[in-house]
Amino acid sequence: MALTLASAADLLKEHHLLREIIQGDVWTDDPARIASADEPFAGITYDTRKVTPGTLLCCKGQFKAEYLNGIDEAGLAAYVAETEYSAATATPGLIVNDARKAMSLLSAAFYGYPQNELTVIGVTGTKGKTTTSYFTQALINAVSGGKAALFSSVDNCLDGHTYVESDLTTPESMDAFRMMREAAGNGMKYLVMEVSSQAYKVDRVYGLTFDVAAFLNISPDHISPIEHPTFEDYLYCKRQIIVNAKSLVLGADSLHADLLREDAEAAGIGVTTFALHDADNAGTSADVVAWPADPAHASFHIADGDQALGDYHLSIDGDFNYLNAAAAIAIAHAVGVSLDDADALHAIESVRIAGRMEQFRDPQSNTLAIVDYAHNYASVTALLDFVYERWGEENPRITLVTGSAGNKAYDRRKEIVEAAENRIANFIFTAEDTDTEPIIDICMEMQGYITNKDVVSTVISDRLTAITNAIYDARAHADRFNILLIIGKGNERWIKDHRKHVPFDGDDHVVERMFGL
Structure with missing residues (x-):
């Protein structure tokens, strides 16, 4: 269903974000009082330079009224903002309590909720997000015939094989839903995406539910006045992925793992764990475990429960990357991808990431x-x-x-x-x-x-x-x-x-x- 001002207002009301609709002297919470309320928006953007006839503009961040100079002549249909700009534009404004949350919800609706056509996997953690995401995409591509898209801090891939350099670890919500729609249109069935703490801090993934969330690890990082004021705030933002997921993959040895398990229990979701151990303690302390296969640590055994998955020799060096490989296999397990195809599982061995190790x-x-x-x-x-x-x-x-x-x-x-x-x-x-x-x-x-x-x-x-x-x-x-x-x-x-x-x-x-x- 096409997004209109009326349906946008209803969606924002549902999420308790709409304050009122303002157009000139008309202040109302009834979109029927706006003449163009049922006309479908032709486009959606947060960049005034990209406004074309019929566009809905989301005014986020440090938006200024002067950005709207000449905007009516460009064809603006309506805007969403935390401040009303009726002195700068004759178009109706959806005035909201939180423009970023509104933008995420409206973007999903404008692009027809493409996440519902994909199995969406979110990967977070202080380190290992990118490598784990690449491993996971490679593994799922191998068993699905190349049907996995990727959003990462290095590249985005919307067709299973073409990689384009990315700008952000987690895209702005509008860009994310646009790319999801393109990926779904390309026949993708899965999406693996890195999810940063900032993605929750500034609502880039607001309203998005992950089929599987992977929480790799946590340690102090991104502490600054413009990011997270404390480690507690950083961890809290990371933890939001758990309450917005249907299943959790967890690094068994992560700092504060007990708290993360409590979050999963409170959310009523299952937990699949992974770990890296030395050869003397391979054990069964996690669902998926990796441990060295030789003294030089040139290859590793990986087992999923009682099932030995074989020896792996990665193209990316470092014990921690075998931990990332175990995470990817645990994610595949949680998402329901078959682990019976040994050749497919070994697809992660050929993964290389430019500039990484x-x-x-x-x-x-x-x-x-x-x-x-x-x-x-x-x-x-x-x-x-x-x-x-x-x-x-x-x-x-x-x-x-x-x-x-x-x-x-x-x-x-x-x-x-x-x-x-x-x-x-x-x-x-x-x-x-x-x-x-x-x-x-x-x-x-x-x-x-x-x-x-x-x-x-x-x-x-x-x-x-x-x-x-x-x-x-x-x-x-x-x-x-x-x-x-x-x-x-x-x-x-x-x-x-x-x-x-x-x-x-x-x-x-x-x-x-x-x-x-």
Whole structure:
């Protein structure tokens, strides 16, 4: 059914969001008093530059009346806002208590509730969301004939095989429902999507129920005045996925797992657990368990209950990625995908994610460079654990090239240093997505957190120069095995500066060029 002003008003009333409808001197809660109430909207947008005849405009965030200059001539049909703008437009306004919640509900309705045509899987956690989402999509694609779409912080995929770089971990609600409609139109039957804490903080997934929610883990992150004021708030926002799901997949060893189980019990939903254990404690402490198949941790056994699913050798290194693989198999179990096809299950082995645990060997020296998205205490710790487990006996000289995001997640700056300073030889602090904060200020702040007098540190603001210098420095120490950990940006081809994406080669391309690969 097409969305009209009348049906939009009814939907908003149902969710106790509508305050009144205003058009000129008419203030009413009865859409029948508006002449155009039954005319279907031709489009929906939150960008005034995209208004065309018949469009419903959602005014969210720091919206200003001047954005509406000339909007009636563009063909605006109506607007949704927390403030009335009758002085700026002659069109009717649906005045609401919460514009973001209203936008999510109206977007779902405008696009014909595409989530009802998909089995929707939401993946959240402090680390591992992207890898788990890719593994899950690969596994479901293998058993469904390529019918799984993907929304991730790296790429979006709406047809099972074409990947396009994404802008946000979880899209704005309007974009999400538009892409769901496109995915359903492409014949997709499943959608795997990363769900960030911000998605609940700013209502990007308001009104959306997940068939399966995966809660991987939790540790302090995203603590800042513009994100979450406290860890409690961060965890609370993450937990909302549980009360908006029909089934939960849970990391058995997650911090606060007991609370998450209580949430699931209160919501009346079942729980499927997964875990990573060492070879001596493989056990049955979770429904899906992974444990090393060899001393070098080059492959892992994975079992689903009493059913051995075989040995897996992933294309993405690191024990934590075998934990992510176990999570993906647990998700498949929870969503009802058959685990009997061994070939399909091994589809996760070929998954590669650009810029994630990518390894490059320098032909000119005994140097290994690893490019990864690690950006907080948990992920840097996991990365270093992997390095020491794999190459610790070779006594490598480790250099960490890192920065930290500007204007947010201030806690990461100290935590990255704390995670690394006693395990590496050298820091090189450089630009990341520093936004409006001066690069040098962030780098100097991070350098100031170093307490280990034996670790060397350098500040090089330009990221290309920083990576280049790290490589030259490694070659100058050719008597040692050097490992360069270049983190935070992966293969992203831009750096955010003053709210704009400034083109950048990408860490992986810089390393490939310097190594002559």
